[in-house]
Amino acid sequence: MAETPTLDERDRGGAGTPLLEARTLTKHFPLGGGAVVRAVDGVDFAVLKGETLGVVGESGCGKSTTARVVMQLIAQDKGEMLFDGEIVGGLSLSLKEYRRQAQMVFQDSYASLNPRLTIEDSIAFGPTVHGVSKQAAILRARDLLLRVGLDPARFAARYPHELSGGQRQRVNIARALALGPRLVILDEAVSALDKSVEAQVLNLLMDLRQEFGLTYIFISHDLNVVRFISDRVMVMYLGEVVEIGPVDELYDDPRHPYTRALLSAMPSMDPDNRTMEAPLAGDPPNPINPPEGCRFHPRCPQAQTVCAKVKPVLATAGEGARQVACHMEVAGSGHSRAPKLEEAA
Numbered sequence: 357m358a359e360t361p362t363l364d365e366r367d368r369g370g371a372g373t374p375l376l377e378a379r380t381l382t383k384h385f386p387l388g389g390g391a392v393v394r395a396v397d398g399v400d401f402a403v404l405k406g407e408t409l410g411v412v413g414e415s416g417c418g419k420s421t422t423a424r425v426v427m428q429l430i431a432q433d434k435g436e437m438l439f440d441g442e443i444v445g446g447l448s449l450s451l452k453e454y455r456r457q458a459q460m461v462f463q464d465s466y467a468s469l470n471p472r473l474t475i476e477d478s479i480a481f482g483p484t485v486h487g488v489s490k491q492a493a494i495l496r497a498r499d500l501l502l503r504v505g506l507d508p509a510r511f512a513a514r515y516p517h518e519l520s521g522g523q524r525q526r527v528n529i530a531r532a533l534a535l536g537p538r539l540v541i542l543d544e545a546v547s548a549l550d551k552s553v554e555a556q557v558l559n560l561l562m563d564l565r566q567e568f569g570l571t572y573i574f575i576s577h578d579l580n581v582v583r584f585i586s587d588r589v590m591v592m593y594l595g596e597v598v599e600i601g602p603v604d605e606l607y608d609d610p611r612h613p614y615t616r617a618l619l620s621a622m623p624s625m626d627p628d629n630r631t632m633e634a635p636l637a638g639d640p641p642n643p644i645n646p647p648e649g650c651r652f653h654p655r656c657p658q659a660q661t662v663c664a665k666v667k668p669v670l671a672t673a674g675e676g677a678r679q680v681a682c683h684m685e686v687a688g689s690g691h692s693r694a695p696k697l698e699e700a701a
């Protein structure tokens with residue numbers, strides 16, 4: 357089993373180096389009769405070493421499909437990924453090795469575990485498949501149980517149905533860590549838990565990230581939870597990335613009208629901090645036949661003629677690390693304006 361990186365190897369914050377780079381990642385699902393769901397449509401993003409990248413957006417915007425492609429549970433149609441500078445599935449980084457380094461925790465804690473395996477056997481299974489002896493894998497499983505807050509003497513020999521949802525999710529986290537991954541994708545991993553258990557598991561995830569030098573992609577519908585745990589946040593709309601940036605900047609000063617609308621629907625802890633944007637009207641348009649130009653324009657309160665005709669590209673907005681795909685944003689100024697069509701084309 358490869359060593360997990362130490363804290364010294366981590367590189368936190370906006371100046372960090374990418375652990376994962378997704379380039380023009382695309383996944384379409386053919387439906388028959390020529391119809392195609394454009395679930396993920398040419399997304400570019402980086403996940404920096406040691407950070408938690410939150411991913412938000414309405415249901416159906418492509419968050420889980422992005423996660424499944426990043427995990428290589430499904431293959432992309434187009435685009436590529438670099439993991440620590442190596443092409444995933446290329447000569448220097450086989451898919452098998454990449455799959456060891458990238459692990460995932462899903463929402464349904466029960467479905468993720470084999471009901472016929474004891475907890476320690478579930479955690480030990482992955483390492484034994486990768487050539488670790490059963491004895492060493494069981495020792496590691498018990499150690500991981502301790503690290504996720506479950507006493508191995510009480511839990512190792514139990515079966516999944518004997519555990520609560522929170523305990524099972526701790527087991528799933530231990531199982532994800534058993535192969536010594538560097539990247540962990542958490543897809544709605546705390547969404548099914550009671551609020552008090554959710555808070556405990558979130559704190560556990562933050563501790564484990566520190567302890568094992570992990571990098572997280574954290575997908576959630578809960579914008580408060582995403583703010584709590586993330587360093588940066590990526591906002592998706594209809595299979596595309598519309599905004600990405602440091603969490604506080606993005607939440608305090610959202611630049612894309614979709615991000616503003618999404619956040620305005622969020623129950624804020626601080627009434628002075630609520631945006632005045634109109635909440636999102638209607639459902640997202642159909643990903644089988646997305647609108648021309650900016651996909652958000654039919655629902656956008658700031659839409660201009662150009663927005664219906666020209667697709668905006670993800671570009672740096674304002675001073676720092678923020679990127680926004682909106683014609684109304686001008687790099688460097690931080691102010692909104694309506695460009696003429698020929699300027700934006």
Ligand SMILES: Nc1ncnc2c1ncn2[C@@H]1O[C@H](COP(=O)(O)OP(=O)(O)OP(=O)(O)O)[C@@H](O)[C@H]1O
Pocket residue numbers: 385393394395413414415416417418419420421422643
């Ligand atoms: N296997 C599939 N076949 C056909 N369409 C699919 C498939 N998987 C996902 N989709 C469609 O792709 C789009 C994106 O789905 P995805 O699950 O990635 O969105 P999401 O943002 O994770 O949504 P949610 O928050 O509800 O989980 C949706 O329109 C969905 O119906």
